[in-house]
Amino acid sequence: MAVTTFFWFESEAEQAAARYVELVPRSRVTDITRNPDGSAFVVSLELDGQSVTFMNGGPGHPQTDAASIQVTVDTQDEVDRLWDALVEGGAPGECGWLVDRYGMHWQVVPTPLLDLMSGTDPAKTAAVGTALRTMSKLDLKVLRDAYDNA
Numbered sequence: 001m002a003v004t005t006f007f008w009f010e011s012e013a014e015q016a017a018a019r020y021v022e023l024v025p026r027s028r029v030t031d032i033t034r035n036p037d038g039s040a041f042v043v044s045l046e047l048d049g050q051s052v053t054f055m056n057g058g059p060g061h062p063q064t065d066a067a068s069i070q071v072t073v074d075t076q077d078e079v080d081r082l083w084d085a086l087v088e089g090g091a092p093g094e095c096g097w098l099v100d101r102y103g104m105h106w107q108v109v110p111t112p113l114l115d116l117m118s119g120t121d122p123a124k125t126a127a128v129g130t131a132l133r134t135m136s137k138l139d140l141k142v143l144r145d146a147y148d149n150a
Contacts, residue, residue, distance in 0.1 A: 017054055068105035083137045096136075110138055112143075113128070116144065
């Protein structure tokens with residue numbers, strides 16, 4: 001048995017896969033099933049070891065934020081690098097979310113945020129949540145300051 005996340009693209013699954021493999025360390029395209037005309041039909045890849053499948057299925061099933069790829073990173077530099085690369089040609093969202101040029105929805109989250117949000121002081125975690133809701137790309141310094149100053 002294998003469990004794989006599956007995303008439907010209109011026509012750019014191969015291009016999206018190549019871009020994501022370039023941006024996410026420890027990632028690779030593992031297989032491409034091609035149509036008779038040579039275009040990609042199904043693209044299998046690993047994003048940091050997670051199996052993902054993309055299919056070029058044509059129009060009619062656009063991606064939504066109901067399904068997204070979440071990437072947790074250790075530093076603000078990594079948030080900035082990944083966010084800036086993914087949002088190029090796409091659109092920023094709220095609270096660390098964005099839509100990239102291929103219509104894929106992403107969440108770029110600094111790992112320390114998880115600790116700040118799971119603290120035992122409700123006032124501190126509430127302050128972090130309030131700060132979080134004011135952001136598009138997450139700013140770890142602002143989130144830490146909200147925690148420390150609550």
